[in-house]
Amino acid sequence: MTSRKPTAGTRPQAHRARRGAGPVGSNGITRPELVWPGKYDDRGRLVTPPQVRLPFQKIETVGESRSTREARKRRAPSLFEVWQGEEGSTFGDGWKNKLIWGDNLLVMQSLLEKYAGKIDLIYIDPPFATGADFSFKAPVGEGTASITKNQSILEEKAYRDTWSRGRSSWFAMIHERLRLMRDLLSDNGTLYLHLDWYVGHHVRPILDEVFGESCSLGEIIWAYGSPSGGRVSGSKLVKAHDIIYSFAKKYGEHKYRIVYLPYSEKYVRDWFRHTDRAGRKYRKRQRKDKATGQRYWERQYLDESKGVPASTVWSDIQQAYADPRAYKIGTKSEITGYATQKPERLIERILQISSEPGDLVADFFSGSGTTLAVAEKLGRRWIGCDLGRWAIHLTRKRLLDIEGCKPFTLLNLGKYERQHWQGVTFGPTRNGAAATRAWYEYLTFILRLYGAVPLPGMEFLHGRRGDALVHIGPVDAPVTIADIESALGECVRARQSELHVLAWEWEMGLPSGTDGGTGGLMHRVARQQGVRLRLVRIPREVMEEQVAGPGDVQFFELAYLEAAVETAGGARTRRIRLTDFVIPNPDSAPREVQGKITKWSDWVDYWAVDWDFRHDTFMQGYVAYRTRKERKLDLVSDPHSYPEPGRYRVLIKVVDIFGNDTSRALDLDIP
Numbered sequence: 089m090t091s092r093k094p095t096a097g098t099r100p101q102a103h104r105a106r107r108g109a110g111p112v113g114s115n116g117i118t119r120p121e122l123v124w125p126g127k128y129d130d131r132g133r134l135v136t137p138p139q140v141r142l143p144f145q146k147i148e149t150v151g152e153s154r155s156t157r158e159a160r161k162r163r164a165p166s167l168f169e170v171w172q173g174e175e176g177s178t179f180g181d182g183w184k185n186k187l188i189w190g191d192n193l194l195v196m197q198s199l200l201e202k203y204a205g206k207i208d209l210i211y212i213d214p215p216f217a218t219g220a221d222f223s224f225k226a227p228v229g230e231g232t233a234s235i236t237k238n239q240s241i242l243e244e245k246a247y248r249d250t251w252s253r254g255r256s257s258w259f260a261m262i263h264e265r266l267r268l269m270r271d272l273l274s275d276n277g278t279l280y281l282h283l284d285w286y287v288g289h290h291v292r293p294i295l296d297e298v299f300g301e302s303c304s305l306g307e308i309i310w311a312y313g314s315p316s317g318g319r320v321s322g323s324k325l326v327k328a329h330d331i332i333y334s335f336a337k338k339y340g341e342h343k344y345r346i347v348y349l350p351y352s353e354k355y356v357r358d359w360f361r362h363t364d365r366a367g368r369k370y371r372k373r374q375r376k377d378k379a380t381g382q383r384y385w386e387r388q389y390l391d392e393s394k395g396v397p398a399s400t401v402w403s404d405i406q407q408a409y410a411d412p413r414a415y416k417i418g419t420k421s422e423i424t425g426y427a428t429q430k431p432e433r434l435i436e437r438i439l440q441i442s443s444e445p446g447d448l449v450a451d452f453f454s455g456s457g458t459t460l461a462v463a464e465k466l467g468r469r470w471i472g473c474d475l476g477r478w479a480i481h482l483t484r485k486r487l488l489d490i491e492g493c494k495p496f497t498l499l500n501l502g503k504y505e506r507q508h509w510q511g512v513t514f515g516p517t518r519n520g521a522a523a524t525r526a527w528y529e530y531l532t533f534i535l536r537l538y539g540a541v542p543l544p545g546m547e548f549l550h551g552r553r554g555d556a557l558v559h560i561g562p563v564d565a566p567v568t569i570a571d572i573e574s575a576l577g578e579c580v581r582a583r584q585s586e587l588h589v590l591a592w593e594w595e596m597g598l599p600s601g602t603d604g605g606t607g608g609l610m611h612r613v614a615r616q617q618g619v620r621l622r623l624v625r626i627p628r629e630v631m632e633e634q635v636a637g638p639g640d641v642q643f644f645e646l647a648y649l650e651a652a653v654e655t656a657g658g659a660r661t662r663r664i665r666l667t668d669f670v671i672p673n674p675d676s677a678p679r680e681v682q683g684k685i686t687k688w689s690d691w692v693d694y695w696a697v698d699w700d701f702r703h704d705t706f707m708q709g710y711v712a713y714r715t716r717k718e719r720k721l722d723l724v725s726d727p728h729s730y731p732e733p734g735r736y737r738v739l740i741k742v743v744d745i746f747g748n749d750t751s752r753a754l755d756l757d758i759p
């Protein structure tokens with residue numbers, strides 16, 4: 089989100105002091121540093137974004153059923169509310185890995201309160217050159233067909249923001265984030281920053297400034313490919329490497345383990361030239377007896393040798409998509425289709441050098457979740473963040489696919505981020521005339537984006553678009569059935585026949601449905617009163633600074649989901665069958681997608697069930713999803729046995745091939 093106005097740093101003296109002693113130039117600079125337009129204000133103060141600390145909202149707990157959580161809670165009461173309560177720093181103490189959907193600036197600022205000085209390793213791979221960073225190849229249905237998904241306007245705009253003033257805005261973006269990462273790192277923590285030739289040389293002085301030159305641990309050249317004719321473009325040398333800068337928070341206190349790599353065939357040929365009677369290869373090494381000073385020969389066997397220590401040039405790891413091994417590890421593949429996905433072997437090496445099992449690893453540009461997947465496999469704790477809806481969804485599936493993946497939570501800044509945006513954009517929202525004005529400005533803004541005009545004098549209806557009346561939900565509360573009924577009543581009294589209800593969030597599970605087909609409950613109620621109802625989601629993109637008018641963002645109507653509960657085996661055992669899923673406006677999907685959809689289930693990419701939903705976090709009990717290798721999707725869940733009789737609410741969540749969630753609640757009585 090970029091709607092906040094940056095402010096100049098408030099402690100110029102402190103900042104100057106940090107820039108070092110020595111003769112001060114007329115602009116206050118005492119040693120070499122990278123300066124870009126807008127870095128300092130007229131008085132030489134560093135321009136920094138406003139400091140914001142927002143609470144996190146837990147959207148979903150993945151991989152742990154409510155009963156497991158309840159049972160564990162009984163054993164250790166401190167686990168009760170992991171995020172708000174006393175969460176320990178080990179898995180045994182209730183730590184849960186975290187996948188956070190949102191802009192990493194706000195996310196890191198908000199993490200500071202709990203995690204300043206607590207993260208042991210940060211790897212980031214920020215977008216740094218081409219628009220391909222946000223594209224994603226999404227398979228559709230069960231065949232081999234796929235669509236290239238250019239991601240949402242939010243992601244495109246974030247990308248454009250980042251480059252809006254060319255490299256200057258990128259430098260400002262990375263500078264403020266690196267400062268936050270430094271604060272989040274523990275004293276023995278290390279940062280790895282993945283870049284290439286385009287900005288790498290500029291970022292090195294920024295890193296020196298933020299971390300201190302003496303904390304540099306080296307510049308890793310990741311030589312990912314051998315030059316070939318296919319790579320030639322323009323009159324330039326063939327690009328065949330990336331750069332990864334490594335910096336310690338405190339040099340000398342940082343964790344470091346030597347990682348040994350296998351000898352190359354040539355090395356073995358050149359040096360392990362001898363073979364003993366048992367067929368073991370060895371080399372001869374001359375040693376010196378410390379006591380006597382006498383020299384003697386020793387055999388170093390190849391099968392007992394550790395290999396060569398990793399240097400700053402890594403040429404044994406191919407790009408994810410170029411490495412045939414990536415496609416076949418057992419029956420699973422690490423290939424996700426995310427254009428900028430990095431190979432797991434690369435991240436594995438980084439984690440092995442600078443972290444130990446149990447350490448906390450973070451990636452704030454996590455993309456397809458490579459760092460998180462590797463951290464999970466190597467027993468590290470992790471925090472991941474990305475602003476892309478698809479990136480988060482893909483990562484959730486990727487993690488679930490790891491055998492033995494520990495439960496993790498999906499978080500965002502949700503309503504707090506929206507409240508913050510509303511306050512910054514439209515003014516105070518608490519009490520009095522200013523709050524009323526801010527509320528009307530907010531309504532007018534959303535109406536304009538929706539292509540509607542304000543409608544004064546009504547209680548629940550805020551605007552009109554063509555023949556339709558429009559109700560808009562608040563930023564900080566879900567729109568409920570009661571809200572829809574009130575707007576519907578007013579619409580009927582005004583003798584109008586079409587109502588559009590726009591919301592950021594809906595009362596969970598209730599308003600599923602479109603007016604097509606059999607329609608959802610609310611649609612049927614509306615139709616009986618002669619009103620065509622549309623339930624429309626307000627997209628997060630609305631909060632983007634450049635969003636100004638109709639057409640800037642796309643509003644999606646909610647999809648329609650139908651599911652049935654079936655008795656399976658015992659009297660208290662049930663399973664869920666998905667029976668229908670309707671995208672409201674399939675015509676608005678790209679033509680190439682429409683052509684590839686042959687049945688309703690092709691729209692579904694993932695679905696999950698919370699067997700005992702309690703109107704708080706969605707606790708994922710059963711889950712089914714498509715992977716790149718396994719395109720078939722089970723439409724019937726595994727059976728679930730309820731231990732106690734009673735009335736339960738089952739919540740079913742579907743994520744469609746565009747990454748949008750739809751949920752449906754079903755009540756059941758268990759005898």
Ligand SMILES: C[S@@+](CC[C@H](N)C(=O)[O-])C[C@H]1O[C@@H](n2cnc3c(N)ncnc32)[C@H](O)[C@@H]1O
Binds near residue numbers: 190193430452479
């Ligand atoms: C180069 S990709 C990372 C790829 C990742 N290393 C992998 O292996 O899949 C960069 C990612 O940064 C994310 N991103 C860009 N700006 C962001 C921001 N301000 N906050 C959070 N994520 C951001 C993009 O959505 C994109 O997924």
